Amino acid sequence: MIELRHLRYAVTVADEGHITRAAERLGIQQPPLSQQIRNLEDLVGATLFQRLPRGVALTEAGRTFVDRARIILQDVDLAVEATRRNARGEEGSLAIGFTSSAAFHPLVTTAVRSLGEISPGVRIKLEESSTSDLIEALRAQLIDVAFVRSPVEQSKGLSVSKILDEEMFVALPDSHRLVVKGARRTSPIQLSDLADESFILYRRPSGPGFYDAIIAACGRAGFSPQVKHEAPRLMSTLSLVAAGLGISIIPNSMTRLETNGIAYLPLDRRTQLVAPLHLAHRSEPSGGALKLFIEIVSRAVPELG
Amino acid sequence: MIELRHLRYAVTVADEGHITRAAERLGIQQPPLSQQIRNLEDLVGATLFQRLPRGVALTEAGRTFVDRARIILQDVDLAVEATRRNARGEEGSLAIGFTSSAAFHPLVTTAVRSLGEISPGVRIKLEESSTSDLIEALRAQLIDVAFVRSPVEQSKGLSVSKILDEEMFVALPDSHRLVVKGARRTSPIQLSDLADESFILYRRPSGPGFYDAIIAACGRAGFSPQVKHEAPRLMSTLSLVAAGLGISIIPNSMTRLETNGIAYLPLDRRTQLVAPLHLAHRSEPSGGALKLFIEIVSRAVPELG
């Protein structure tokens, strides 16, 4: 069976035109090199070198072989290098998923941008979907990593770590009585302040989300919110708020949507109503771009559980 | 050091997705295969397979490696095949030299045509020159084989074998007294019949050739020929003959030149004046197209010394 050793030896002998010198360069003795060359010639079934009184010279068949051997040896090196680059996350591809509510979080956008800067060779594919669909997609190998909102059961085969808890804000029409004109920041609002308000909440068809968390928090605050409207997406929710049809509660990062006619007021932390952001990926020993991306996210967060 | 064995193993494991089955296909046991895969991963410096509860699966880096490994293994096979074809004389190149007096011999043209038919992949290069220049060219590796006329000293490093002896013909103006009109063939002519003729001979600047052989044969026949004219090339010699300025003596194969005004009459064999044709090549153990060509020539000749 031909091995790369044979190619390396043949190339060196061809370069030196001299078995003894080639052996020296290869760090072995002359007799084993002679044998290996002979062995190679037997395997190939052709004389590759003609033995001269002083040294050896390639036959035409030998030149054919050695020329190709050089290329093959180079290809092996290239293959190893490419594999290493891939493993280091310098090349390859990474499919990143996120929920619509995570799309605007600076951590997400920053991490994606960082990956692109650190490893320009990585093809990044972005996918926006609901938490449950993202989990599904992770399982189906459609995406490699996802930013999701809680609650996420620690389902098997997946590794989910909480990155941070976002504070929640009340979104209300800027004509609302709770909005102090001219002052952009006011003191935190208590959930109980909203007991008499009409709520506009968005609920996703699949799985529990903010909806249930908000209902539960209101319950803890001693009232049951009047949910006048529901909307399928966040943007439509905010539209309804702007139209003065009620108020809503959204994570901090989404207040960046500077929508006309909407004011954002911080909720008191003691309401325990927060929007956690999780990073999820298959719990395989991740390497390559995925590992790098996880590291980037970890570094961007004070601590990652 | 990475060997082809590693590539073969990795490809098989990737194909089977299963180390045990791959080992079976490779004709080895599972533990050594596991070890070799691990060993390869260490050499490359990346995890190529993720171990699953049932079987193994390629990592992205692993796919990069295996994809390239397949190509490399194929390239090795192709290299071996190409080398064999070259050694068998199915590919490669062959530079063939011949003297001008051999150019018209059917053996030469037939052999060259046969090579082209048997091995269309061989690039054939033809070179016409004098015997001594051809010998020179053989030494300088400019040509690989040559058809030459005698005498050729059995010089070192070269192998020269006589292919055949061509009978000689007398070329004379068709108005000559010796030419029997209407009869194309006459009984052989004796050299002594030509004792009173004017000879036109061609002599090459380098080395002895027919010139001396003819003079010597005439001497044996009991006369010294009157060399009225000399010409540098055969064609000009024949022109002088056609012009009626004298006669000449040429090898059989050259009588194919149906020149107007010239008649060719066979010389009696007993004159011992013949034109030997030799095949010369470097006495290296010849392989490839050269070996094939020598075989073709040998086969075309009753026996080759």
Add this chain to the structure above:
DNA sequence: TCATGTCATATCCTGAAAGTATGCAATTAG
């Protein structure tokens, strides 16, 4: 003719690949 340089051959040794036995972990069947 003798010294020199070079490849080939013969023999021994070593190391690495392959074999054997078994352990460990996870899945699946009962």
Add this chain to the structure above:
DNA sequence: CTAATTGCATACTTTCAGGATATGACATGA
């Protein structure tokens, strides 16, 4: 929930081929 099954990993042994050493064969050149 336990037991059986499956499949990779680990530990240890064996074998064989690649490498080392010594020497031979052969041609060259002084």
